Amino acid sequence: MSSSFPVPNLANPFSYETYLFDADGVLWRANETVPGAVTFVKELLEMGKRVYIVTNNSTNTTEEYVKKVTKLGFETLHEANIISPNVVMVDYLRRHPHYTEKGRVYAIASGGVVDTLHKELGVECIGGGPDHVPLNSTFLNSVDVSKEVSAVVVGYDPHFSYNKIMKAANYLLNPSCGFFITNEDATFPGSRKDIVVPGTGSITASIRAVALPRQPIVFGKPGEKLQNYLRESLDLKPEQTIMLGDRLDTDISFGNRLGVATCWMRTGVHKEDDVKRAIEAKDTDLIPTYTFSFEEFYAN
Amino acid sequence: MSSSFPVPNLANPFSYETYLFDADGVLWRANETVPGAVTFVKELLEMGKRVYIVTNNSTNTTEEYVKKVTKLGFETLHEANIISPNVVMVDYLRRHPHYTEKGRVYAIASGGVVDTLHKELGVECIGGGPDHVPLNSTFLNSVDVSKEVSAVVVGYDPHFSYNKIMKAANYLLNPSCGFFITNEDATFPGSRKDIVVPGTGSITASIRAVALPRQPIVFGKPGEKLQNYLRESLDLKPEQTIMLGDRLDTDISFGNRLGVATCWMRTGVHKEDDVKRAIEAKDTDLIPTYTFSFEEFYAN
Structure with missing residues (x-):
């Protein structure tokens, strides 16, 4: 030093x-x-x-996280030692049950969020995986947000796209729809030091911008x-x-x-x-x- | 009133x-x-x-814009009456030629930006159209930014995606690479009043977040x-x-x-x-x- x-x-x-x-x-x-x-x-x-x-990191459930940690050599750590945005979100949603009453949320997120909400609260996440704007489509007038959701949850999603921004924005027009963000890290350290890997913060910045003046609840550091x-x-x-x-x-x-x-x-x-x-x-x-x-x- | x-x-x-x-x-x-x-x-x-x-609005060239305006009934307006971020960007780039010296920019943008840069300055835009993360890929370590560019240009792009955020972030690691934004309107008025259409501002917010502490030059209002x-x-x-x-x-x-x-x-x-x-x-x-x-x- x-x-x-x-x-x-x-x-x-x-x-x-x-x-x-x-x-x-x-x-x-x-x-x-x-x-x-x-x-x-x-x-x-x-x-x-x-x-x-x-x-x-909310891309794993705590169970998966312990497996990863154990594999890396931290064999003395268990589920109770892991505190992620998913853990805090589940705790919050248990205490505010109206955000899960429809049994469905719109999630711009991947496995850990989806599996945790389903396993812990029985909530279905819609919106996962690829959802792109078709070439030469008239999508601007045909966004489908007819399936009611209790909340929009934004986390890390490598399939993040314009269409997802549009769906989130339209769900969030409903003031009773919750607006939850796992974390706002702009980047995360990848395995190659010369490559910047965009984190959840680069995704949430989009959704924040389009949802103004609404402010999300953030569950991470x-x-x-x-x-x-x-x-x-x-x-x-x-x-x-x-x-x-x-x-x-x-x-x-x-x-x-x-x-x-x-x-x-x-x-x-x-x-x-x-x-x-x-x-x-x-x-x-x-x-x-x-x-x-x-x-x-x-x-x- | x-x-x-x-x-x-x-x-x-x-x-x-x-x-x-x-x-x-x-x-x-x-x-x-x-x-x-x-x-x-x-x-x-x-x-x-x-x-x-x-x-x-930078999704049209000024020529296309005049056609649109004429069709709407504003037959008395000509190209000289139209001032868009594209017009201001071209003016700026003419006066700062090192940002176009490689003859190529990475553009998260659509037709108007691409066509204007090509027609006015002979610059090729790479990055247009769909560019999605393949399912189950190891894309995090394989982002390809080997094709050198003089600048990253961010505008309205309905094919905006996570992969594009990653490419922009990595190009912008080079301090001599320009960082240009057409505008930052979070939404724009669509033809259906009940649907929010995300604007360029929701896209640029992502790129700004991942490119910090770099600050872009913005050409719009x-x-x-x-x-x-x-x-x-x-x-x-x-x-x-x-x-x-x-x-x-x-x-x-x-x-x-x-x-x-x-x-x-x-x-x-x-x-x-x-x-x-x-x-x-x-x-x-x-x-x-x-x-x-x-x-x-x-x-x-």
Whole structure:
């Protein structure tokens, strides 16, 4: 680590009671674990610490997520250790049953959202998969939104298209139709460092623009719904909790808003320059308390 | 008109020298002229007034636009009377030739942009038409941006898709690649009043989100590039000019920033309530100087 880096190293990495980890870019990158991450998490759990993966990734159910995590070597993590936008959304919808009363939502999303809503709440997601504008069609006047839905749910969808923007916009004309977003990460770290992979944030930006002045409820970091969920369901003690993440605008901002210590990990999307820029701009929301590296820790 | 409406009627509609009209929602709606519009424009031209359609619609070339306008009954308007984002973009690119030096741009756009860039500047647009993520593909690691482009151009594209977001994001990693947007209207008035049709703004919001911190150059209303173009190429006298439009966030804001009189027409996207909200919020950028109705004027 450059000595001129203005954020102090996390000197006592085992001094907290509760550890909130972002996943991609912190514990792993695509299908490779970050060096030292498996050992660190294992040691925390052996010490009786509470460990949670707080991820914005909603493309898996928590069950699938545990399988993925286990395969990567994190064999000590179970479903209860995984907190995703899907988990927070299900909790919210259970407490607001009118958003599921029609038994159907319009989902610009993929597997994890669709399967979770179906398994946990018996809700059918329509809208999945390819839905393109036919060549030379008069689609502008024939959008079909006759099938009633209780909500529009927007997440990561590689089959996102203009037609889906139009359907969402027209469903959202009905003020009683819910408007829910899993997360707003603009990009995510793919397996190739030279390729930018657009995240859910690039999809939700479209739907937000066309649905104005309606405002969605966001279930991922750094939103309030997830903060409240953690405070209530985990009975967090802020002074004994730390959030470790690679993204300033989601992870670090989230931890700061939650009132816990924050630790920026250098293995993901944001770089040292981003941290320095946040410090220069005095954007306290984005400035981490500490930085830390599993690899350097175990090398010493 | 309700007497409680807080914006005065345009009492002397023929007192200006230069008239800037928005088109859709003001002179016509989809394929029907607004009552009185044809007569009003004809009278202005007979009086020797200068009349320009200042449109954010870039889906036609100016040649095609004149054909459309003529068919609707505005037979007195010619190519020189049409100012679209395409016109401003071509002017800009002529003065900044490095953005076309590769002879190729990546265009998330349709006919008007593609044909204009080809005809006026000899530039090839790649990226048009359907480009979808194949089912069950490993596309995330195989995006092909090997064909070099000088710029990314974003406009209205009914074949907009996730794959296109990804390609734009990766081209824009190159800081010398231009980033151009035709306009940012979130919706446009379709022929069916009960259907919301997403506009270019819902597409550009996606590309903006994924390209941060890069900022695009916007050629449509209410942007500075179009303001400068009008000031310079039309030698505008602000006190003798009026902008007539239906949208507060594009037309009225544009006229206000240009320093001319503004006139809100009630035949388009925004409604009386939107004007009242702008006045209550004291959002001076959005408040029109006058309101006017061709139909009421000729009925008197």
